[in-house]
Amino acid sequence: MKLLHIGNADSRFPEAGPFVDALREIGELTVIRNGDALTDEARAALIRECDVLLTLWGSSRVPEQIAESRGRLSYICNISGGISHWIPLSIVEAGIPVTNWGDAIAPEMAEAAVTLLLAVLKELLPQQLHVREGGWHRPDRRIGSMYGLRIGIFGMGAIGRKFVDYVRPYECRIRYYDPYLPPASAPAGCEAAESLERLAAESDALVIHAGLTDETRGAVNAAVLAKLPDYGIVINTARGDIVEQEALFAELKTGRLRAGLDVLAGRDALEPDHPARGWPNVLFTAHDLFSANWQKPPLERYEAVCLENLIRHSQGKPLLHRFDRDRYLRST
Secondary structure (H helix, E strand, O other), X not given: OEXXXXXXXXXXXXXXXXXXHHHHHHOEEEEEOOHHHXXXXXXXXXXXXOOEEEEOOOEOOOOHHHHOOOOOOOEEEEOOOOOOOOOOHHHHHOOOOEEOOOOOOHHHHHHHHHHHHHHHHOOHHHHHHHHHOOOOOOOOOOOOOOOOOEEEEEOOOHXXXXXXXXXXXXXXXEEEEOOOOOHHHOXXXXXXXOOHHHHHHOOOEEEEOOOOOOOOOOOEOHHHHXXXXXXXXXXXXXXXXXXXXXXXXXXXXXXXOEEEEOOOOOOOOOOOOOHHHHOOOEEEOOOOOOOOOOOOOOOOHHHHHHHHHHHHHXXXXXXXXXXXXXXXXXXX
C-alpha cells in the first residue's frame, strides 16, 4: 500500500518518531514538503499514484480534478480534525472515503475549557497582577464558584459532552443550544434552550463547543452577549469566528463581561500593541491549550485513530469517523 503526504512549508507531518515508524510498517510512505510549489496538475498526478493520501495541518490542497479522476487513490485519511481547508467537498461527494480524528481530542479540548472557566471564575489573572504590583487582597474581586453555576453550552458534540462529564461533579445547572441534537440524545440532566439568546439569558457562563460553519459564523453576536449578566463569562476553545469579536471586545473593554479565549477571529492572533492584551478580565491562551509537550505519550490518540483506520482500510473493514456531505458542512 502506497501512502502519500503532500505538505507545504507549514506542514506538521513529523519527520520521524513512533508514528512515522508505524506508518512505514503499514505501507510505503512518501512525504513531499514543497507541495505548494507544485501545480494542481502535478499534485493530482502524484495523488493518483498512491493508495492512501495522508492530510493534516499544513497539507497542500487536494485538486478538484481528483473527484473526477482518482487513479489508484482509494482513501484520504485526515490525521487531524478540520478538512475543508485542504479537501474540497467534491471529493467527499465523489464517494472517495475521507476520515478524520473523530472524538480523539475531546478530553483535551474539554479540559482546556474547564481550565479557562475556573481561571476566569476565580479571577486568577487580576489576582496575580495585583500581587505582582505589590498588593495582596483585592477589595473589588468578584470570585465565583462552580457549584451551582449556570453554564450554557453552545454545541453538544463530542467535546461538549466531555465538558459536561468534567463539570458534572460541581452540580452546575447545565443548559445547551444545539439544533442538530435530538433532546433524547442529550446528556442526562442537561436542558435544551430554544435559541442562543435564551441560552445566554439563563447562563452565568457561555461555553462554546460548536464547529465553525456558515450557520455558526458570528452567531455569538452583540445581541447574544447583551443577554449575559454583568460579569458573565465567555469561554471559547472552539473557533474564534463563531464570536462577533468586535462586539465581545466592546463588552470586555467596559469590564461588563469576562472571558477566557483560546481562539480569536480571523487569523487567530492579536496584534502586539492591541489594548486587549492589557485587560485584566480576559485570558488569551493563543490556541495552545490543546497542545501537550510534557508527559507526551509515544502515540497521540489522533495518531492511533489514523493507524487503526489504515489497518481497517487494508482489511476492507468499515472506517471510523467517515465524512458525508452533512458532516462535512457541519465540521470546522
